[in-house]
Amino acid sequence: MNNLQPSDLSLLPILEALIAERHISRAAIRLNRSQPAVSHALARLRDLFNDPLLVRGEGGLQPTARALQLVEPLGEALALIRSLVDQPTFDAERCDRHFRLSMSDYGATILLPTLVSQVRQMAPQMNLSIVSYGRERAIAALMDGEIDLAVGVYPVLKQPGGRDLRSALLFEDSFACLFDAEQEGTPISLEHYLTRPHVRVAVALHDDSEVDDALARLGHKRRIAVQVPHWSAAPDLVRGTDLILTAARRSLDHIVPGNLRCSPLPFQLGSFPFVQTWHRRRERDAAHGWLRDAVANAATSRLGT
Known part of the structure; x- marks a missing residue:
């Protein structure tokens, strides 16, 4: 890093905003500054750190490896400074x-x-x-x-x-099973749970599932026929099908029953x-x-x- 002047400390919140927004105009709006002022600050920051910090890429500016290394210490330093200068009483309004x-x-x-x-x-x-x-x-x-x-x-x-x-x-919360009563009786058995296809809710394709981990510990595995990212969409996929949805019990409270039925899990799995x-x-x-x-x-x- 080149020689840091006391006045350069005011550039650090700008660097934080630039890394977070990855766009000069959005960072300027966030900071309530002009776009030229933020561009000028970025030029000075690049000189101070001897690194481009943000480079043009797909979807806007992308942080360099050096910029990503700065995220955690920068956030901690600014949080500490803000805690020192914040007013003793926080005014939410x-x-x-x-x-x-x-x-x-x-x-x-x-x-x-x-x-x-x-x-x-x-x-x-x-x-x-x-x-x-x-x-x-x-x-x-x-x-x-x-x-x-x-x-x-x-x-x-x-x-x-x-x-x-x-x-x-x-x-x-705890897990429960949702299924169409025309396809299965209540409560559902472990045998039928394992032979029936399942709906799984996961935002990311490879997120861990407590349900599948618990089944694996018992030496079992269920078939995931449909995976969706939204809890709200899953119950309607069960209605009129042979699918079983294992979901947080609270997420099923608002379901209009019809033929849908809720059952405890047919195996042990604690609350989460x-x-x-x-x-x-x-x-x-x-x-x-x-x-x-x-x-x-x-x-x-x-x-x-």
């Missing part, structure tokens, strides 16, 4: 931050109506963007600073790679934790902390947990 959250449509159905209502009433200047990433991508996005919060089921948090992440339990998780660099971020509290309150209000 004046907070104009833009937060990016990852959650499936299952989580969105449960949490978003109450969460958005809270944000509109208490933090009307705050903006939220919701994406639906698979488990591995969501964790990677948290680590890279691409998103601010991930809501869902993340077994990886128990692994060594999750040491930089923090999480808080929102509620516990539904959590919100974030990178430790956000730990002292007052606005981020307010948002986490709002997510927890939404879960409590909706489910009474």
